[in-house]
Amino acid sequence: MLNVKISRDVKVTLYRFTDYFKGFERVEAVRELFGDKTEKVLDELKVEFISRRGYMGVSDQNGHLIISTQYLKNGDKREIYLDIIHELVHIKQFMQGAKLFDISLDYPDRPTEIEAYKHAVKEARRIGMTEKEIYEYLRMEWMSDEDVAKLAKAVGVRI
Numbered sequence: 001m002l003n004v005k006i007s008r009d010v011k012v013t014l015y016r017f018t019d020y021f022k023g024f025e026r027v028e029a030v031r032e033l034f035g036d037k038t039e040k041v042l043d044e045l046k047v048e049f050i051s052r053r054g055y056m057g058v059s060d061q062n063g064h065l066i067i068s069t070q071y072l073k074n075g076d077k078r079e080i081y082l083d084i085i086h087e088l089v090h091i092k093q094f095m096q097g098a099k100l101f102d103i104s105l106d107y108p109d110r111p112t113e114i115e116a117y118k119h120a121v122k123e124a125r126r127i128g129m130t131e132k133e134i135y136e137y138l139r140m141e142w143m144s145d146e147d148v149a150k151l152a153k154a155v156g157v158r159i
């Protein structure tokens, strides 16, 4: 017998996206995703901040954003911005009932990732990033060079 008591039904603390991220409702790349519902979607969007290392993602349980506090603090501002654009595509996919994490496919092959990266790449070009900078943005430390090249090709980035 374990002589302890554990409260197991705990809540994750969620914050309002718009309390931490301002002005995204005016970004054309965001309006392209949600149209007239942009304000409503962003107003209702919740964020979970985590202390683990990593970047950001979308919960496939309830569609909230998950962001590493370390990344938010130390990451490159343009990359954080583009990641949010990328994740908002996943939010839209989640709202449409898409399966976000199809583990039967490698990361660079998942249609949900390709769609999200294509949207972020388009925005990266609009804010003036070079193809080389965008290529480097696509690289994550856990990806092989082949995976980066494959992803770049899939989303139309050539260096």
Ligand SMILES: [Zn+2]
Binding pocket: 086, 090, 112, 113, 116
């Ligand atoms: Zn993604």
